[in-house]
Amino acid sequence: MNYGFVKVAAAVPHVKVADCKFNVEKIESLIAVAEGKGVQIILFPEMSITGYTCGDLFSQQLLLEEAEMGLMQILNNTRQLDIISIVGMPVIVNSTVINAAVTIQKGKILGVTAKTYLPNYKEFYEQRWFTSALQLRTETVRLCGQVVPIGANLLFETSDTTFGIEICEDLWATIPPGSSLALQGAEIIFNMSADNEGIGKHSYLRSLISQQSARCIAGYVFSSCGFGESTTDVVFAGNGLIYENGTLLAQSERFSMEEQLVVSEIDVERIRAERRVNTTFAASQANLEGKRAIAIATEFVNSKELNLTRKFNAHPFVPQDNELHEHCEEVFSIQVAGLTQRLVHTGAKTAVVGISGGLDSTLALLVCVKTFDKLGWSRKGILGITMPGFGTTDRTYHNAVNLMNSLGISIREISIKDACIQHFKDIDHDVNVHDVTYENSQARERTQILMDIANQTWGMVVGTGDLSELALGWATYNGDHMSMYGVNAGVPKTLVKYLVQWVAKNGVDEESKATLLDIVDTPISPELIPADENGDIKQKTEDLVGPYELHDFFLYYFLRFGFRPSKIYYLANIAFGGVYDEETIKKWLSTFFRRFFNQQFKRSCLPDGPKVGSISISPRGDWRMPSDASFAMWLKEIENL
Known part of the structure; x- marks a missing residue:
């Protein structure tokens, strides 16, 4: 299976201006190399057969004749290859010359895409030599003895994807041709270019391609002229860029004297999923009147074995290092803004938080502290309630108390042991039987305490449960599942850790920092089972439900893109290679889907809480699912892996 990936390449060959024979040899060589790498579609720069800077x-x-002969040579020498190639050349049409992208496969010309917008300002003089696609009065052209479609509105359909082509300046137009092609089905846009360099222009170009690929919800492959083009007045750096819905996948080395082949894989399944969800994309198709594209079928090619070159972040909710600070600051600010509005709107006098010494309650407390500081309210209005139970360890207890003291909030300690023992007597439950009743009774007792104290103090219970716990249903129904506002509801577990670390390093005193860093290093646990003989945490969440980093990975690709289990499993094995073996990933993938489906009833009645990222499981937001849906199909596919 190729799991929806299409392997593409942006080629930057050596070129000699007006030496078609030399240029054709370089093109053929790169086509052969790309074919060997399993590339399905390869793109060359604008006027790659002649060179762009031929001028008059x-x-x-x-x-013009040598260019056509050069194309014929490429056709002859690549007729045994499956790869689709897009080369640039001048094409004569009814006594005019078209700046064209010629798409070829297996010795056949599939179509000729004509450039629409010919720049004729500053250093550009294209209208001196070429005619725009807008002035074409024919839909076919004879080239190399073949009569083929020509125009700016060609769509090429393969067994794996549909793609369209635009040429250089087309991208810079107010409404690029690629936008129309995308709305008519193109999942990948190829742009052959002769983009020259200037100070600041490259960053602007990258921004332009990123925005266009994101706006079109498409892959975007860009190949521009490089070493060998004339430098009489301008310089070409040889830009090969591959984007997917706004994200850069691969790029060439700029100003290199070597020819380059930039290869990556565009996930068209992901693009299709984005388009299905984004109803604005479908609505935009109403603007296509009179712009009907011509569909061209390509030769069927047997799928080759997929060998991915692109990387996958094992922690998709956590950005890379250079973006982490800004990302954490933004997430934290969203949480604070959400709580600020809720406190002001309700007129609450206090914020009541259960503090366990764990990551989630710590993050909720930090959000409360920042919110009160922002409002100019005394931190004493934050009531931190520590509620020791049967499983509370010294480490978490002391961390909870130390953090509350150093942050200067109000502290109350209320043991739940006696209340739970009395409750066990009332319901005739043996206190020595540590089953789900034993555990959930403690969680519900704590929630009752928080709710009642909120009533006493005209306050609001601030929830601590995070996105990952809510996805897995790792919360006691009507226990820690419930609050008056859940500030962590949109934050996955893998990100909670980084947020707490970020606050420790950027927003608290040294004493609080030391406590926060120790909390980050503490094993994740609900602490509902008594500690071991050494007083250490015995009940570790990840031993029971699986590693949160795996579950967050599963959650991201399941909810964000609707991927099937087999594809998630395939990607997880790449992302976590050397960390977890295949059987471990398969085991926890089954757990994820079983729990996600079975625990939907808890998510159907979640308290309010802010969405902070691309995923939310609020029934009022991103995710609406019946609580009694069957997971049989998903588990069946996992069993067959």
């Missing part, structure tokens, strides 16, 4: 030589009959 484009009016020379010899150059």
Whole structure:
């Protein structure tokens, strides 16, 4: 299976201006290399057969004929190859010359894409030599003895994807042709270019491609002229760029004297999933009147074995190092803004938080502290309630108390042991039987305490449960599942850790920092089972439900893109290679889907809480699912892996 991945390449060959024979040899060589790498579609720069900087030589009959002969040579020498190639050349149409992208496969010309927007300002003089696609009065052209479609509105359909082509300046237009092609089905846009360099232009170009690929919800492959083009007045750096819905996948080395082949895989399944969810994309198709594209079928090619070159972040909710600070600051600010509005709107006098010494309650407390500081309220209005139970360890207890003291909030300690023992007597439960009743009774007792204290103090219970726990249903129904506002509801467990670390390093005193860093290093546990003989945590969550980093990975690709279990499993094995073996990943993937489906009833009645990232499981937001849906299909696919 190729799991929806299409392997593409942006080629930057050596070029000699007006030397078609030399240029064709370099093109053929890179096509052969790309074919060997399993590339399905390869793109070359604008005018790659002749060179872009030929100037008035484009009016020379010899150059135009040699370009066509060069294309014929490429057709002959690649007719045994499956790969689809897109090369640039001047094409004569009814006594005019078109700046064209010629798409070929197995010795056949599939179509000729004509450039629509010809720049004729500053250093550009293309209208001197070429005619725009807007002035074409024919839909076919004879080239290399073949009569083929020509236009700016061609769609090429393969067994794996549909793609369209635009040329250089087309991208810079107010409404690029690629936008229309995307709305008509193109999942990948290829742009052959002769983009010259200037100070600051490259970053602007990358921004432009990123935005266009994101706006079109498409893959975008860009190949621009490099070493060998004339430097009489401008310089070309040889840009090969591959984007997917706004994200850069691969890029060439700029100003290199070596020819380059930039290869990556575009996930068209992911693009399709984004388009299905984004109803604005479908609505935009109403603007296509009179712009109907011509569909061209390509030769069927047997799928080759998939060999991914692109990387996958094992922690998709956690950005890379250079973005982590800004990301954490933004997430934390969203949480604070959400709680600020809720406190002001309700007129609450206090914020009541159960403090366990664990990561989630710590993050909720830090959000409360920042919110009160922002409002100019005394931190004493934050009531931190520590509620020791049968499983509370010294480490978490002391961390909870130390943190509350150093942050200067109000502290109350209320043991739940006697109340729970009395409750066990009332319901005739043996206190020595540590089953689900034993555990959940403690969670519900704690929630009752928090709710009642909120009533006493005209306050609001601030929830601590995070996105990952809510996805797995790792919360006691009507226990820690419930609050008056859940500030962590949109934050996955893998990100909670980094947020607490970020606050420790950027927003608290040294004493609080030391406590926060120790909390980060503490094993995750609900502490509902008594500690071991050494007083250490015995009940470790990840031993029971599986590693949160795996579950967050599963959650991201399941909810964000609707991927099937087999694809999630495939990606997880790549992302976590050397960390977890295949059987471990398969085991916890089954656990994830079983728990996610079975625990939907808890998510159907979640308290309010802010969405902070691309995923939310609020029944009022991103995720609406029946509580009694069957998971049989998903588990069946996992069993067959």
